[in-house]
Amino acid sequence: MPLTIFTHPDCLKHEMGINHPECPERLEVISQKLKQASIASQLEWKEAPLATKDQLKRVHDSAYIEFIFSQSPRQGYVPLDPDTIMNPFTLSAALRASGAQVAAVDEVFSAKTKRAFCLVRPPGHHAELHEAMGFSFFNNIAVGVAHAFAQYHCQRIAIVDFDVHHGNGTESIFLYEPRVCFWSSFQYPFYPGTVLTGKPSHIHLCPLAAGTRSDIFRQKVNLELLPILKDFKPECIFISAGFDAHQGDPLANLMLTEDDYRFITEQICEISDAFAKSRVISTLEGGYNLQVLGNSVLAHIEAMLS
Numbered sequence: 016m017p018l019t020i021f022t023h024p025d026c027l028k029h030e031m032g033i034n035h036p037e038c039p040e041r042l043e044v045i046s047q048k049l050k051q052a053s054i055a056s057q058l059e060w061k062e063a064p065l066a067t068k069d070q071l072k073r074v075h076d077s078a079y080i081e082f083i084f085s086q087s088p089r090q091g092y093v094p095l096d097p098d099t100i101m102n103p104f105t106l107s108a109a110l111r112a113s114g115a116q117v118a119a120v121d122e123v124f125s126a127k128t129k130r131a132f133c134l135v136r137p138p139g140h141h142a143e144l145h146e147a148m149g150f151s152f153f154n155n156i157a158v159g160v161a162h163a164f165a166q167y168h169c170q171r172i173a174i175v176d177f178d179v180h181h182g183n184g185t186e187s188i189f190l191y192e193p194r195v196c197f198w199s200s201f202q203y204p205f206y207p208g209t210v211l212t213g214k215p216s217h218i219h220l221c222p223l224a225a226g227t228r229s230d231i232f233r234q235k236v237n238l239e240l241l242p243i244l245k246d247f248k249p250e251c252i253f254i255s256a257g258f259d260a261h262q263g264d265p266l267a268n269l270m271l272t273e274d275d276y277r278f279i280t281e282q283i284c285e286i287s288d289a290f291a292k293s294r295v296i297s298t299l300e301g302g303y304n305l306q307v308l309g310n311s312v313l314a315h316i317e318a319m320l321s
């Protein structure tokens with residue numbers, strides 16, 4: 016069964032100014048790598064639809080959604096925070112990025128495919144109920160998870176976030192939703208200034224010191240993540256797939272490699288085979304070294320196909 020990739024040309028038109036690391040070229044290098052890879056024939060590319068306001072309202076305040084629509088500029092830039100900036104195409108790109116999740120959920124839950132990857136930007140995992148931050152406008156993965164609850168009556172969904180930054184937005188949106196099991200590994204202390212204590216039992220944080228290498232990361236996966244997932248028995252696993260914990264990333268200081276992304280993805284997929292009818296839906300978050308990003312995503316997708 017092929018793996019479906021949801022993307023859209025609108026996601027290439029959103030840009031936040033010269034030298035911003037969250038740039039359109041990120042998607043271009045990934046697309047190019049995937050299309051030239053030996054697995055290319057196993058990938059089915061589909062256009063991401065626009066998320067509707069009703070789909071966004073499941074995880075964001077109505078007033079916040081209207082605010083984002085109202086800020087969309089006809090020309091030039093509108094900064095929502097120093098790093099999170101709208102151009103005339105940002106709104107449509109953000110709606111496609113969340114819409115990709117909705118389409119991926121429909122595809123996977125109707126058994127058209129087992130696994131899907133949303134090749135989209137802007138990323139989403141920093142976006143909170145009523146706040147854009149950290150390059151994120153709408154919380155794409157949360158929109159997808161909420162769609163799975165609303166449309167397919169799921170009872171247990173796991174979210175694994177291995178971006179180098181804590182998925183604060185995803186955590187805050189599902190802080191009181193025990194049908195979600197959230198595991199986030201991240202550099203600590205680091206942006207966005209995470210507090211580690213006082214979390215409910217379905218929120219699992221895995222802080223990693225600057226300089227953390229593969230062996231410690233894999234140990235955390237084996238000894239912390241996998242037992243949590245086996246105990247939870249998810250019906251579907253969502254991945255916030257950020258690749259900025261790579262040793263070559265310019266924004267952070269962890270030391271992971273392409274093989275670590277292959278490893279964690281294989282482990283997640285094994286759990287999905289045992290409990291979740293093999294359902295895995297992954298979405299691109301961070302990853303800012305254009306030289307290694309394509310290979311990191313390729314390793315992730317190869318593991319999803321195996």
Ligand SMILES: [Zn+2]
Pocket residue numbers: 178179180257259300301302
């Ligand atoms: Zn990140």
